[in-house]
Amino acid sequence: MTLKGWILAATALATTAIPATIPGAALAQDGEKLRFVVVSHIGSNDPNMNWLTMAMEEFGKKYPDVEAEYISTNNYSIQEHVRLLEQAIATQPDGIAVPIVSPDAFEGPLRRAIDAGIPVVAFNIADGRPEGERIPYVTYVGGDELLTGRKLGEYALSQVEAGVVPAPKRVVCASHDSAHEGLKKRCAGMREVMEAAGAQFDELFIGAEPATARNTLQSYLSANTDTNYIFTVAGWSSPWAWGVANEMGLSPDVDMEGVTVLTVDEGPVSIEGVRNNHVLATNSQGFWLQGYAPLEWLYWNVKYGYAPQQDILTGPIIITKDNADKWADLVRSVFGEEAYNQQNTW
Amino acid sequence: MRTPMRALVRSQSFGAVIGVVLMLAVFSIVDFSGWWRSQTLANVAHFSAILGLVAMGQALVIITKEIDLSVGSVYGLSGVAFITLEPQYGVAGAILAALLIAGLVGLVQGLLVVKGRLPSMIVTLGGLFTARGLIYVWTGGTVNNFSEAARSNPLTRMFGGELFGIEAAIFWMIGLCIALNIMLWGTRFGNRLLATGGAQDSAESRGVRSDHVKIATFTLCALLAGFAGIVTLADKPQTHVTLGDLMELEAIAAAVIGGCLLSGGRGSLVGAVLGAFIITSFRYELIALGAPSSWFITFVGVVLIVAVIFNQSLARRAGHSV
Numbered sequence: 143m144t145l146k147g148w149i150l151a152a153t154a155l156a157t158t159a160i161p162a163t164i165p166g167a168a169l170a171q172d173g174e175k176l177r178f179v180v181v182s183h184i185g186s187n188d189p190n191m192n193w194l195t196m197a198m199e200e201f202g203k204k205y206p207d208v209e210a211e212y213i214s215t216n217n218y219s220i221q222e223h224v225r226l227l228e229q230a231i232a233t234q235p236d237g238i239a240v241p242i243v244s245p246d247a248f249e250g251p252l253r254r255a256i257d258a259g260i261p262v263v264a265f266n267i268a269d270g271r272p273e274g275e276r277i278p279y280v281t282y283v284g285g286d287e288l289l290t291g292r293k294l295g296e297y298a299l300s301q302v303e304a305g306v307v308p309a310p311k312r313v314v315c316a317s318h319d320s321a322h323e324g325l326k327k328r329c330a331g332m333r334e335v336m337e338a339a340g341a342q343f344d345e346l347f348i349g350a351e352p353a354t355a356r357n358t359l360q361s362y363l364s365a366n367t368d369t370n371y372i373f374t375v376a377g378w379s380s381p382w383a384w385g386v387a388n389e390m391g392l393s394p395d396v397d398m399e400g401v402t403v404l405t406v407d408e409g410p411v412s413i414e415g416v417r418n419n420h421v422l423a424t425n426s427q428g429f430w431l432q433g434y435a436p437l438e439w440l441y442w443n444v445k446y447g448y449a450p451q452q453d454i455l456t457g458p459i460i461i462t463k464d465n466a467d468k469w470a471d472l473v474r475s476v477f478g479e480e481a482y483n484q485q486n487t488w
Numbered sequence: 489m490r491t492p493m494r495a496l497v498r499s500q501s502f503g504a505v506i507g508v509v510l511m512l513a514v515f516s517i518v519d520f521s522g523w524w525r526s527q528t529l530a531n532v533a534h535f536s537a538i539l540g541l542v543a544m545g546q547a548l549v550i551i552t553k554e555i556d557l558s559v560g561s562v563y564g565l566s567g568v569a570f571i572t573l574e575p576q577y578g579v580a581g582a583i584l585a586a587l588l589i590a591g592l593v594g595l596v597q598g599l600l601v602v603k604g605r606l607p608s609m610i611v612t613l614g615g616l617f618t619a620r621g622l623i624y625v626w627t628g629g630t631v632n633n634f635s636e637a638a639r640s641n642p643l644t645r646m647f648g649g650e651l652f653g654i655e656a657a658i659f660w661m662i663g664l665c666i667a668l669n670i671m672l673w674g675t676r677f678g679n680r681l682l683a684t685g686g687a688q689d690s691a692e693s694r695g696v697r698s699d700h701v702k703i704a705t706f707t708l709c710a711l712l713a714g715f716a717g718i719v720t721l722a723d724k725p726q727t728h729v730t731l732g733d734l735m736e737l738e739a740i741a742a743a744v745i746g747g748c749l750l751s752g753g754r755g756s757l758v759g760a761v762l763g764a765f766i767i768t769s770f771r772y773e774l775i776a777l778g779a780p781s782s783w784f785i786t787f788v789g790v791v792l793i794v795a796v797i798f799n800q801s802l803a804r805r806a807g808h809s810v
Contacts, residue, residue, distance in 0.1 A: 357768065361775040
């Protein structure tokens with residue numbers, strides 16, 4: 143046999159052998175459904191869950207041989223998230239998609255799952271540690287939170303140069319979850335840009351309870367009167383920040399006076415904040431793709447052994463006054479007109 | 489002779505009064521210009537009023553030797569009900585419905601504690617989860633907006649507006665504090681409430697229906713929490729499903745700092761409001777001094793322990809067994 147013949151034979155052997163060694167492949171061959179579990183921290187307390195569950199419905203239509211389940215915490219508790227993850231692993235699914243909210247807390251259960259042959263795709267939040275140290279998941283599908291903060295900060299500075307908003311003197315990053323790695327990175331990205339521009343930068347844990355958050359933010363603004371930028375790392379807290387600043391007479395709309403508000407997410411609150419000139423900019427991290435693509439990669443990994451060679455970034459895209467109308471149309475088409483209007487709490 | 493000073497020293501809110509005086513003295517020394525600003529005081533007073541409303545209900549329950557862990561969730565559920573039901577029932581109808589929901593939760597919990605002979609901690613813990621779960625299911629993660637017409641409705645302004653530049657919540661809290669104090673110290677029901685918590689067997693032997701008293705108190709506590717939720721959202725209707733999250737702990741802390749003993753029969757509504765004032769003030773001042781806001785919870789813990797030790801020693805000196 144020639145060398146070419148040996149190569150062809152080896153390839154043919156490999157092609158027939160690989161599916162049999164891949165977990166879940168046997169199930170698929172038997173005609174049983176594969177079962178993927180999405181273990182998320184984006185629960186029914188977070189409107190962004192709709193993006194993910196709607197995307198999963200679309201996945202279900204395209205891949206009827208997969209049963210995809212969505213389970214989530216309803217509060218900002220890493221312990222509860224880990225407990226849900228452990229429970230999901232115990233049911234021996236054919237694949238798991240999970241945001242790495244805390245690498246330390248998730249390392250043990252996920253490594254055990256991977257060792258047991260359950261493929262894992264990280265979504266929404268990656269394990270930020272260097273390659274080799276991080277949890278050996280198949281791939282990461284989601285935004286880059288550091289980049290989110292950085293890009294929003296860079297956009298704000300471009301608007302300073304254009305004479306749209308004042309130069310930052312003190313920036314506060316208002317976070318509702320002090321343990322959330324992704325939120326910390328959003329703040330860190332913004333800090334990087336703003337400190338380089340000569341501004342003071344503080345992170346403030348405001349909590350998720352609206353009255354307490356307002357009280358905390360108002361206290362901060364009263365004590366730090368030079369604050370002129372507020373970055374809320376959740377879209378739903380942007381009206382609180384704007385409201386507090388407005389009540390304090392700090393002129394929080396987008397103009398050359400007073401405070402400038404920046405936020406995140408492509409929900410109706412964030413987009414309408416931009417369209418109504420209350421918020422300078424927000425971002426999209428491609429939530430719909432984060433609900434769909436991890437399952438597709440799990441499917442292709444389980445069935446055919448595919449694994450991307452690098453992370454798959456679904457964002458960030460900066461949403462500004464220039465493109466907010468298009469985003470509003472897109473979100474309306476996903477959520478529906480009525481839900482969109484109801485969720486606009488401005 | 490009972491001089492006013494002696495009466496104050498023997499009063500159940502004395503610990504909280506001392507706490508407030510000490511706190512104000514320290515804040516004046518470390519941050520005089522920041523603390524004694526009208527903006528600061530308005531901020532602290534406003535949130536103290538909201539927490540004070542919830543804490544007064546909690547104090548009443550603690551006086552009956554029970555506890556209500558559900559107040560934060562009931563506060564959230566009523567607030568969410570107020571916003572969500574407004575398009576269907578109008579502002580007045582939504583307020584009534586929200587209060588009805590709160591009252592119903594309190595009534596059911598009271599019945600379960602009394603008739604089911606179940607520990608209030610367990611029943612109200614169940615209430616905490618159930619009410620929070622209802623919020624999630626009802627809203628699907630997003631609380632609806634509150635229309636411009638509803639925001640400018642006179643009734644909404646009455647609950648959440650301002651009078652002479654002062655937030656309505658503060659007037660509501662003061663008014664209800666006076667009314668509840670009259671109820672507690674000047675009516676037969678109040679007397680029975682104190683007797684139920686102090687010595688239930690003895691009270692029952694004298695004909696006090698402690699079961700009725702406790703059910704009424706749980707209902708009243710939930711109504712106050714629900715009312716606080718409505719007052720909060722009438723003022724600032726942009727909210728989230730986390731409304732009232734962990735508020736039960738701050739309300740219990742405020743009641744205990746204010747002189748309520750978990751052994752029952754002793755407590756003060758004024759003290760509970762002062763406790764709420766202390767908690768809110770600490771949050772402000774820690775942030776003002778540049779401490780990370782996550783330290784706040786640690787300080788509440790320290791203040792709580794100090795307050796319990798102080799209040800217990802005061803109670804012992806007053807001849808109360810604790």
